[in-house]
Amino acid sequence: MSIDLLVQALLNGFGLAMVYVLVALGLTLIFSILEIINFAHGEFYMLGGYVTYYVFAVFGVNYFATLGFAILAVGLAGVVAERLIFRYLRGKTLNAFIVSLGLLWVMQASAQLSFGVLDKPVPSAFSGIVRAFGLVISVERLVVSLSAIVLIAALYLFLRWSRPGRAMRAVAQDADAAALQGVDIELVSALGFGIGCALAGGAGGLLAPVFAVSPAMGALPVVKAFIIIIIGGMGSLPGAVVGGLLLGSVEGLGSLFMGSAAVNVLGFLVVILVLLVRPRGLFGGA
């Protein structure tokens, strides 16, 4: 087997994995700030998909403008969900589990009622392929991966250097101590939840032309995101990125040897192997 083929397979794997990292980072951000797992996270991804379908495929707005709008709109929906529901669940893991599962059903059923149960195809925004160094990648995949990487970098810069970003890191490490330094916990919590959902919405917008849009589309990326989070370590943002790279490379290489259904199982195999060696994941703290 040639090296080119291996690199090509890795490239294919990374492409989609970067988008799943976006979903995983959103879940992780929400987990670190509110100490809860949002099981309805995939439904915010689905919302991003439908926004893209209507704005881009139906109304024909520019793809990147649509993407920006999907991010904003789903982020706003996240803020509303936090103010109405999730702010009462801070630190209440079990309650949040039940409530977010309920929200998942409500959002999926509402999507079925409003948009129908059938898949809605979103046309590719970009056509053609790029060839370089003996590798081939479709322009669409390239745009999807690069956009995901830009969003990941933006999140990093925001958390590292901005004032609200610092406040979020402080709340993640010790919420009471952050409040005593003058951080408005309610504000950070709404903002953090909103940004987490915005990332899911962006991911939905990026993958809408790759897969079709449907009420249940959120299941696949969320499963991938959970695999990534468990590999990387619960609550660790760098862990989510590394976990995504690992999952992407395993799936990419796996696709050389097996069909796509079997490839989907590989992720779980990696989870088992990682947990055997490091029960808290690669970057999991004490």
Added chain:
Amino acid sequence: MLELTDLSVHYGTVAAVDSVSVTVAEGEIVAIIGPNGAGKTSTLRALSGLVRPSGGRVMFRGTDISRWRPHRIVALGLSHAPEGRRLFPQMTVLENLRMGAYRRRDRDAVARTLGEVLERFPRLAERRHQPAGTLSGGEQQMLTIGRALMSGPAMLILDEPSFGLAPLLVREIRAIVQSINRERGVAVLLVEQNARMALAVAGRAYVMETGRIVLSGSAAMLRESPHVKAAYLGG
């Protein structure tokens, strides 16, 4: 400057703090001493807004802050260095200090305060780029106090600053508290299990047991009280 009137805190139906009244005047150092579980920390958490009081009133600088959330209370000049240090372990010493000035917008003034704090705590200046989680217990305590000073407070609340520290370090902390009070005129409310230390620094003190104030007066008077001697100063 600070006036707690009949303050109560309930967890469920259990009263952790039961009608406690405490005052701290401008420039004063006041201590609350008492055993573990007496409600000292709950009192402090109520007055800085971390828990809702179930009754009573908290006045600070003439404003009723009983129902305020913590971030607004800090902005009013009341800074709380909590029990157990509660630093941001993954942030560096410098980042922790900057978090202390989170509500201040005047960059020059923050830089001045930062300079003063680093001058007061040379050990922190040496370790400024180190993550707070890697500091020793004494250094962490100094960082907790330094962080609380970064907001430029009119009053400082210190919860168990001597906890878990060697006697030499306890003396150092004591000297630091005194100099902050003297040089900057910052009022201090000090909560301690180490009654000997607390009564050496404070001008006045309250003795708290099972949620109530059982005794109060000047530190000199309390040092001579038979109850305090027997229960807290080792006879």
